[in-house]
Amino acid sequence: MQSTDEQARALRAAGLRVTAPRLAVLRALLAQPHADTETVIGSARTELGSVSPQAIYNVLGALVQTGLLRCIEPAGSPALYELRVGDNHHHAVCRRCGTTADIDCAVRRRPCLTPSETHGYLLDEAEVTFWGLCPTCQHTAPPPADPATRSSSRSPLTPTAVTTHHEGAR
Secondary structure, rough: OOOHHHHHHHHHOOOOOOOOHHHHHHHHHHHHOEEEEEHHHHHHHHHHHOOOOHHHHHHHHHHHHHOOOOOOOOOOOOOEOOOOOOOOOEEEEEEEOOOOOEEOOOOOOOOOOOOOOOOOOOOOOOOOEEEEEOHHHHHHHOOOOHHHHOOOOOOOOOOOOOEEEOOHHO
């Protein structure tokens, strides 16, 4: 979905009208994958001049609902949006700066993990988030304390390693 024509075709194929805010959101995420809502709003405002935050929230919701965007929600972080959809990939998130990177799934099928118990659910996806320090943060500050020595209480930035959810529950 590199060009405006490709973006317009993708919107139409998803049953959506082609509008300036929708195109601005797609371009914002093309320029900055894994962007949060505030970043997308800022980018859309730079491109369009004036657009309400609610309009961008509505666009993001519609694009996620139609499968043109994926929303990821790392623990303790704002929701992030990306254009990479339709494959089974995961994410690495920096504990310090929040930078997020895609990681291809080694198994390449859904769900890529086998739970010890399904509780009767028909599981179709496992969303994996890897946590650590990005290359920049590794060189700018001391590493975080050893997880084994941390307090048992979890801070908002101490994530759960694996989150599973049903694809339709978004």
